[in-house]
Amino acid sequence: MVMSAEEDHHSPDCDNTCLSDEYMRLEPNEVTFIDLFKFLFLKDNKKWEFIKTESLKKDKINPFDYPNEEPKFIDHKENNKKKQSSKPFEYRWIVFVCIFIQKLLLFDSKPFKYRWIVFVCIFIQKLLQFVSKPLSWAGSKFEMWLNICSRNGNISGLLLKLLRWEIIEIPETDSENYFSFIGCLDKRMELPNHIKHGDPTYYSSIAVMASKLSYENQSHVKKIVTDFWKMEFKGFYDFWNDYQDKPTTQAFIFINKNVEPELTVVAFRGTETFDADAWCTDLDLSWFDLEKIMGKGTGKAHCGFMKALGAKKGQGWPENIEEEKGEVLKKLAYYEIRKILKEVFRENDKGRFIVTGHSLGGALAVLFPAILSHHNEKDLLKRMEGVYTFGQPRVGDEEFGNFMTKMFREHEIGYHRFVYGNDIVPRLPYDDTTLMFKHFGSCILFDSSYIGDVVDDEPNKNYFSRKWFWKKIKIACKELKRSFTIAREKSDDYKEGWMLMFIRMVGLVCPGFSAHSLRDYDNSVRLGLDDVFSRHKHKLCHYN
Template identity: 35%
Template sequence: MDNGEEVHDERESMIIRRDQLSFKNIFRSFSFPRQRQPFSDHAFGYSFTAPKSGTTGGRYCRSIRSHFCTPLTLITMKILLQVATPLKWLGLVVEFLLNLISLNGGILGLIWRLMTVRVKFPRRGTAEFRSVLAFVDDRVELDGKRSLNNYFTPLMELKDHGGLGDINIFDLTMMAAKISYENAEYIENVVNNHWKMHFVRFYDCWNKFLESNGTQAFIFCDKKEDADLIVLAFRGTEPFNAYDWSTDVDLSVIHAGKLGYLHLGFLKALGLQHEEIFDLGFPKHLKIDKPAKKPAAYYVLRADLSDLLTAHRKAKIIVTGHSLGGALATIFPAILSFHRDTGCAGAVLSSLAGVMTYGQPRVGDETFKAYFESLMQGKLYVRMVYRFDLVSRIPFDDYDEDNRLSPFTHCGKCIFYNGWYHAKVLEEAPEPNSIDLVTAVPRMYLSVWTDLFNALFALRFNEGREFEEGPWLILFRLLGGHVFPGGAFHSPRDYVNATRLAKLDQRSSALLRSSKTMAEINLLKEIN
């Protein structure tokens, strides 16, 4: 505009072009503290408006200001993309060596087998092959023996009425989120033989924009016949996958109509077909080849859940995920609602009992938050955050009228674990961006030492062998916690410990017993 004012179109969307993201371009963008430029003036920025007619056009007018969070995000993305290939190979080597040592009875056993030429070599994709996360936490059994009455009293109703006998529904969903990082045969073995439930299918889905199978999930039922519960678990951010991490911090957004602004990277992971127009990105129907060579996650999962509901008419659906998987678990029902007038989407949505996420990043703006919270009325939505988990605090909440590049906010209340034994229900976790050098960082380091003490002494002697941590885990906490403290709190192991041990304070107990929460509990009674 001639008077220099910005024009903000409610349908504006923004894409960060990774191939144009360079340190030189980032430095130029933020070299002047009072610089105000349209985002599209920068080499890495592509911005547009999407008129209702379904064509793109207009000029995108959001401007970049010298805010700390935005350049930090762009620099982080660039570093991750630079190290993607070596990080991937590092992961392959580490996993192979860990499995090689484990398969041959430890380091001494491996030396003996080398001397006797009887070495067993691990085969990726088998039930015996484990990811790094499975070595960090090798537990596969559900927490059926532990009484929530002694630990998580306010959630006792969820276990008694919405669980499966003595199984804690929180533990079940977190364990499902944890094993989602493993291969299909490993998952099938755990579900069928350890949990005595019914494994349905593992999904390795296509990301059109990465041109790779970048999204994984699996579905299981509590019983093979006449199931009461169906669980969909999305895989989260893999430790050695730089593209997953760069997706978590990405600021790219697309305007999704009544859903508001949504994180573009997460939509791509779910099977987005067009990155500029949401209606084209997620059409109501998408042809799925049989067998699907390049399956789009949302469509194959929706179709299979619909088929399962035909076979199990009383079943309720729980969607879960850790990290990036939690983000996908949150967006999935929103797109179902967007397509609710189609038969399969409406059926799946009407049978949805709840969404339970762990260490979930932010996925949308205030409009999406209002939409999602309305959608989940009468259903269970629980978002867990363990201490200073950095992933639950990205993309950064950096939105204001001058810097409208990061409009992300969390949905609903969260259960915040400020330790293995304590939890609170809050609107938002403390230190929402975890970058305050005066308060957040010192508290992170203090919490690292607290967790290290618990790992060395309290858990081993007070809570039983299943919580005992060996020297490798202690080393992980000691080194990882001090090099990258915010990431150390993201471990699935800590979330499993928290769901099994944490107690709620009195104020949080009252919040969970509110009318809305009781409606959620009553709905979950239908599972049994």
């Protein structure tokens, strides 16, 4: 089943190129909240304009039809209408309760399950669209408050300055000293001193730091890369999303010329906490049918991620595109990054590169070589050292995973997918018979003690398992306790601030959300990765 945030109204061929005809597409802009609730419980879906699907028209199959044993709601015979309308409220309440319970009992049946997934997906996207501007405004004010506190000695120092009538430092949002919300949770920006080029953990260390830095503004990124890391800053980019009609994908590129061969790093930004557009990208669960453009055996990929990577509206993935000129320079991520990499390797034909990212950024990182393969970019693929992702969601079906595994092995590209503890994001979208998303390759899994292991898949793969509920609460309690002790046990570099401690407390109620923090991934690489590589070198040396 497929769900999509948008459809190209101007080019009907786009859907035939990009989206699978075997699955439906949804358009949240064409439905109201009231219609959504009606859709969830009413049997007839022919009037719902926000559901678009070619296969249903072609095959005359309705996945929302309930089985014959589905309970009838109320007999609508003409001779019963007056009787029903005259019944007291108690009668109507009994009917409501009975039907509601029967709906719950039918939840495992595919028709109602389909409706429920559509309902939740579209409802959240509609809600995000509704609160997009106030969410962005509130997020920017909250970030500014965190930065003001940080620049003025935290809350106690700020209050002291106010009492003394001293000047309060207020940073500019685009300054090199301004931190994003993600950055405020972990301000460590220096590369670990004990990790050197040639160490098995070198690429992972630089990848996790780049993934963390990708959430900052351009001035901040440039300062860290040039002044702290002593590397060449190539550029910071706001890439256009042709489907959302705005720049919503960010990435930066830098080159380490202090090593041989030179290493170019491409880091994609993940989902920002207060960015509704990025959350809508995550929730666009339409399938992008790769078999239509790449041939049999390539499977299907998450359409929201494909759009963010640079799929061309109305065309899909043409090998080359003409750059659109106008007031806004509409550069698409994949095409621009590919062009920059080719320019870099024309100057140094022995260079190598890696792609990395956290969360949504990890999804874009792993899809990037898939499109390179589609365009037969063998020269770039042979220069790719590896893909390093942290808290990456699932990006495709099982067939796509098999295709990617074969392609990585053919070009000897390392694929290192890091998962920390009960992080919820790598366990989404669901790996089940309804959504059919699947991870591929091995998983480098770290527990709450930052002890790592290499596993085929993370435990509790769909997160909401009842048998894991108390285990997750217990682990969240351990993580909160660790916040108060880790600095004493390790060093002051691992000291956690009050904001992160608060998020750990939220994790007691919603275990798995706090585990998505990049701080835990950075700690895992710093403290536990050496041991993982020493024990599983045979699995991690090239690809997994």
